[in-house]
Amino acid sequence: MEYAVPSVDVPRMGAVCSDAELIQRTGAGDKTAFEKLYRRYARPVFGLALRRLGDRGRAEDALQETFASVWRSARTYSPERGPGAPWLYGVARNAIVDRTRARSEPPADVPDEPSLDAGPEERAEGSWTAWRVHRALETLPEREREVIALAYWSDLSQSEVAERLGIPLGTVKTRTRAALAHLAEALEGELE
């Protein structure tokens, strides 16, 4: 069957296009869909890799390998087996595991005391949550995303955020609330 990208579909390549659809289009050789996936997921993939590998160089390698794998294997994706985000997460995780195995450094000594750090299951769950939240952030309008970034991850007070952005304090609060509502919508199922 011949696959072609009809011109009428181009406007649908905006925010409403699902991950599954983009993966399928990528599998059919649609580079616009691939680029869209990259823009959506590059930061979550890089963040996940950085969190797991703790090294920017290897995280960059993992990011590149992830999207090389996406390009190579997108045609194997089947939406009947699940949504696109977990599939992409799996591809990224495999690329990161490969980077982990590629390390030549000897493993660290086994500590005498039990570690208080999160165990593998907790880490995996935390990684998946961060993946979802960071992916959801990419769906926000830019003006909401910048308010969230400054309000939550800088040392600025809300008044200072307002000053930094040159907007009234009330607008900062309005945008924060709107952004949280949008994120809640995007994270449906994550909020139990």
Place this chain on the structure above:
Amino acid sequence: MTRPFREWVDTDGLSAEEVARLERVHELLLEVGPPAELPPRLAQPPAPAGARVIPFPARHRGVVALVAAAAVAAAAFGGGYAAGTSHGMHVTQVVALQGAPAQLASLRVGSSDAAGNTPMELTVKGLPMREHGYYELFVIEKGKPSYPCTGFRMTGSQTTVRFTVPYELRPGTQLAVTFVQRGKVKWPGRIVMRSV
């Protein structure tokens, strides 16, 4: 700095259920922290070289994709998939390799001499120039890089190296390019390209 939800978010006019939803998002944002900043060079998506619509029936997909990819790689470097001549070498086969979408390579294999030396010419496009490491071409055996062919560094966006190996390359042999990073990725390195 602490971020008490009630002070941070205006909840006037919201139902208790909606307030609880927003508060959970508020907690999640504090829990997961900021997303990582992409290095500038990775901010833009890689251009998928050779990405195009290739109509073919599903049962022939692998074969057609192989031929198409080989043709794309060969065409990208001004060569041909069929036998020809390159720098005085009689080319008997061309193997295409692909990594990330913009990363392609074409290996031209020449005729072996009486002693069994086989000349080859590898042209690689799109791999990053790396200061602390090098690339290496391998023959894949049992899914792993086994027989080294040659090592090289990228000198620009496209690099060509010529070398000989003391064996013949059977048609269909799988090849891979690995990256070996000193002190971080041990030999034979991690695979960055595979034959298609």
